[in-house]
Amino acid sequence: MGLLLFYLIIPLLAILAFLFSDERRYIRLVSYTAVGMQLVITILLILLFANDPASKGSDRLFFAGDIGWSRSLNIYFSVGVDSISIALLSMISLVALSTLLASGKIDNHAREYYILLFLMILGANGFFISASIFSMLLFTGISIVPVYLISCYRSSEHRKVLTTVQVLLVASGFAILSTGITGIYMNSAPDGNQMTFNIQEISTYIIPVQAQRVFFPMVFFGFAIIAGIFPFNIFLAGFLKSSHSQVSMLYSGILMNMSTYGALKASIYLMPEAAGEMSMVLLIIAAATVIYGIAGILYRRDLANFRSHIPGVISGIILFMMLKMNRQGITAAVILMIAHGLFVAVSPVVPGRINESKGKAGFLITGIMFFILVLMVPLIAMLAMPAWFHSAAGTGIQTILNRILSVSVL
Amino acid sequence: MTINDLNIMRHEVLLISVIILTAILTIVKQGRRLRQIIIPGIFLLVTITGFLPSEEGFLLGGNWISSPLLIIMKNILNAGTLIILLQSSGCLKNEKNTDITGWFYSLIFVSLLGMYFMLSSGSLLTFYIGLELATVPVIVLNVLLTGKKKPRAKIIRFYSTSAIASMIVICGLSMIYGASGSMLFSDLIKMNMCSITHVFGLIVFLTGIVLKTGFISFNLLNTDKKERLQVNLLSFVSVILMSSLFFIVTILLYSVFPSLHLVWQKSILVVSIVTITGGNIMLLLQKNIKRFLVYSSVLQAGYMLVGIVGANRFGMEAMIYSIIVYILSALGVYGVVSAVTNSTGKEETDDFKGLYGTNPRLSLLMALGLLSLAGIPPLAGFFGRFFLFMAAAEQKFYFLVLVAALNMVFSLYCYLRFAGKMFVVAKESHVDAFRNGMAVRAGLIICTAGILFAGLAGFIFDYLRSMSFGIF
Numbered sequence: 001m002g003l004l005l006f007y008l009i010i011p012l013l014a015i016l017a018f019l020f021s022d023e024r025r026y027i028r029l030v031s032y033t034a035v036g037m038q039l040v041i042t043i044l045l046i047l048l049f050a051n052d053p054a055s056k057g058s059d060r061l062f063f064a065g066d067i068g069w070s071r072s073l074n075i076y077f078s079v080g081v082d083s084i085s086i087a088l089l090s091m092i093s094l095v096a097l098s099t100l101l102a103s104g105k106i107d108n109h110a111r112e113y114y115i116l117l118f119l120m121i122l123g124a125n126g127f128f129i130s131a132s133i134f135s136m137l138l139f140t141g142i143s144i145v146p147v148y149l150i151s152c153y154r155s156s157e158h159r160k161v162l163t164t165v166q167v168l169l170v171a172s173g174f175a176i177l178s179t180g181i182t183g184i185y186m187n188s189a190p191d192g193n194q195m196t197f198n199i200q201e202i203s204t205y206i207i208p209v210q211a212q213r214v215f216f217p218m219v220f221f222g223f224a225i226i227a228g229i230f231p232f233n234i235f236l237a238g239f240l241k242s243s244h245s246q247v248s249m250l251y252s253g254i255l256m257n258m259s260t261y262g263a264l265k266a267s268i269y270l271m272p273e274a275a276g277e278m279s280m281v282l283l284i285i286a287a288a289t290v291i292y293g294i295a296g297i298l299y300r301r302d303l304a305n306f307r308s309h310i311p312g313v314i315s316g317i318i319l320f321m322m323l324k325m326n327r328q329g330i331t332a333a334v335i336l337m338i339a340h341g342l343f344v345a346v347s348p349v350v351p352g353r354i355n356e357s358k359g360k361a362g363f364l365i366t367g368i369m370f371f372i373l374v375l376m377v378p379l380i381a382m383l384a385m386p387a388w389f390h391s392a393a394g395t396g397i398q399t400i401l402n403r404i405l406s407v408s409v410l
Numbered sequence: 411m412t413i414n415d416l417n418i419m420r421h422e423v424l425l426i427s428v429i430i431l432t433a434i435l436t437i438v439k440q441g442r443r444l445r446q447i448i449i450p451g452i453f454l455l456v457t458i459t460g461f462l463p464s465e466e467g468f469l470l471g472g473n474w475i476s477s478p479l480l481i482i483m484k485n486i487l488n489a490g491t492l493i494i495l496l497q498s499s500g501c502l503k504n505e506k507n508t509d510i511t512g513w514f515y516s517l518i519f520v521s522l523l524g525m526y527f528m529l530s531s532g533s534l535l536t537f538y539i540g541l542e543l544a545t546v547p548v549i550v551l552n553v554l555l556t557g558k559k560k561p562r563a564k565i566i567r568f569y570s571t572s573a574i575a576s577m578i579v580i581c582g583l584s585m586i587y588g589a590s591g592s593m594l595f596s597d598l599i600k601m602n603m604c605s606i607t608h609v610f611g612l613i614v615f616l617t618g619i620v621l622k623t624g625f626i627s628f629n630l631l632n633t634d635k636k637e638r639l640q641v642n643l644l645s646f647v648s649v650i651l652m653s654s655l656f657f658i659v660t661i662l663l664y665s666v667f668p669s670l671h672l673v674w675q676k677s678i679l680v681v682s683i684v685t686i687t688g689g690n691i692m693l694l695l696q697k698n699i700k701r702f703l704v705y706s707s708v709l710q711a712g713y714m715l716v717g718i719v720g721a722n723r724f725g726m727e728a729m730i731y732s733i734i735v736y737i738l739s740a741l742g743v744y745g746v747v748s749a750v751t752n753s754t755g756k757e758e759t760d761d762f763k764g765l766y767g768t769n770p771r772l773s774l775l776m777a778l779g780l781l782s783l784a785g786i787p788p789l790a791g792f793f794g795r796f797f798l799f800m801a802a803a804e805q806k807f808y809f810l811v812l813v814a815a816l817n818m819v820f821s822l823y824c825y826l827r828f829a830g831k832m833f834v835v836a837k838e839s840h841v842d843a844f845r846n847g848m849a850v851r852a853g854l855i856i857c858t859a860g861i862l863f864a865g866l867a868g869f870i871f872d873y874l875r876s877m878s879f880g881i882f
Contacts, residue, residue, distance in 0.1 A: 069868035070869075070871045073875070138792075171822050178799065179808065182799050186804060
């Protein structure tokens, strides 16, 4: 538990350190030190986890612990990681590093920018180490406002409209999510026992199916709206295109991955019955997300537009694979999340560089970009294939529909 | 009346002695500067003594009640008033305002005493006396602050609207009395109220209370520019007075009229949805900062009603907690606005453009306060809001929670739009850089610390839950 708390302490200390001086070299020193320390902690965490003999194929949480928040309401800030969250934490650290590399040229209000950036990193770290849905909600909220503030102050006047609309959509996702999470808490102990927010404790109960039918869509869509699921992603590409590369990295690399992970952990994992009932509808929606994004890509020619549609497509694919609700699908989804994060960490830098240099280097970098994409496609196909094959093993109309959807997504 | 009785009434006795002391200091002409240190200092002592353990009991034949819950509420009101006194001290220090300093302090204290009586009331009669004692000083103070400038028609309108609201309150109270034959709450609790007179009386009574606060707040808005201390008085009404009314109305609904809960639960549900949505729409339209703040408190009142709808113990705790949070965040915002308007006289929202360039700390605190009012984690406002939602959800009012939560998005937009103005890089700043006095700064620091840490300090809520709620 002590090790995990460093994920919160390091960004907090960095934010406090920024308050003392706004000299540019000092800020850069502090930020690189903080991210470097986080990388070291991550490596340590991975080593400890890999050497632990109990880590093979077990469901329990590692480095788990509780900090009491309100004992009478049974609200604890519980931390704990499993293999999925460790992988995602290391992805976050890399995205943080690449965002720092990309934001070297920021001059005006640099201190405010870095404070917001580290607030965002704090939110993401806290989200992935938390083992209770209350703290997940809390850290989602912490990450939303910095995105808005950064993109508002980095954007010109006419871009602000898109940013505001997108952030209000995200905030409405947050609002629906908070309703759903309240509902889960109220139904977490059907026998009149102490109600709880802890994911492990809730998963030992079966939440009444009646309640699941109400709250599963709330929690799932709460997260999925943030991740950009179909009807709610019409402003996403425009927002990502118009905002600066740092903002789109933060949004698609951190916030979208956070919410897809949240959809997995807080809705599908906790309420599998309702998820099973609704999976067909949700699969269609997720497929629509992918198709919408691909259509967007096909209509655009330039790289900036092209890139802005990719996060939507990938998060659609991730949700799609998650909703298969079998081990392969979820594994594939998680690996795709990490791949997406790393892709995002690299890709927005590239068009920025191209725009800046506009010379011979541009061709080379476009080549690298193409190479990464070529790598990505087999990766996606390779990882997703077993899941699709597996899910297509049944019989009946559902399976046929499933196959059609799978093929269309591919 | 014995010494022990005085101990039960400790808050009131101490406050009355502070009022007498203030009156004496006002009459004495010398030592005006000293007065501004002594009076808030003594009130600070009174606030601290309020937290000492106290006894519960009845006095005056059941007309006056004291319980641990009421003592917490009085302490909260004390702390809020202390912050307002600190915030207003910057303006009171000015040479021009020496004539009203004593009046300002003593009338604020008298109004606070009225709130005490209202909270501790054990019968409908003492409740009404407390209500008048809490509101009349505000009206008098408003007239005093504006001096001779104010047209007579405005003053008469202020008095008469308040009197009309009082008449409606009395009408409701007398209906309840007529239907049940007793004014004492202890008798009313035992009664099974189901007659139509009870229902109608309760509705008229609640309407009167809402009108009373509404009339007072909106009449206070009706002032000319550059009037002294108007923002501080406004913050007293829309934060402290509103909180005390919320306390007493919740107590009355939960413990005196529980047998009518089917009626008031549904009607408060509708009222809260209307208040939240209407408050949001009005908030969006405001150009004047004082109006913006008043509509923001209307909005917050709507959210607190969400907690009251969950008619249970949890609802009461969540309401008290969210009022603590509301006092801290709203007074943070009001403190900045009063610092700006008291020193420059500017009160349009556009005047705050580019405030970050000249007064970065003030604008940061303002942004924190606004975000906390919007309910953004990890600021205190989020926790207050979340507990209110949980209280409503416990009674399965999920639809209400969803509507209220979606409205949070609109209010977030309203608050962010205003907060964004402060961070715009303006060509010419409307407000020059200025420095605040020590007391003003202390008030603002308390609010900032509260906004940042009250949410994370879960023991506050545990403490509220551990209290025995005594008679109620």
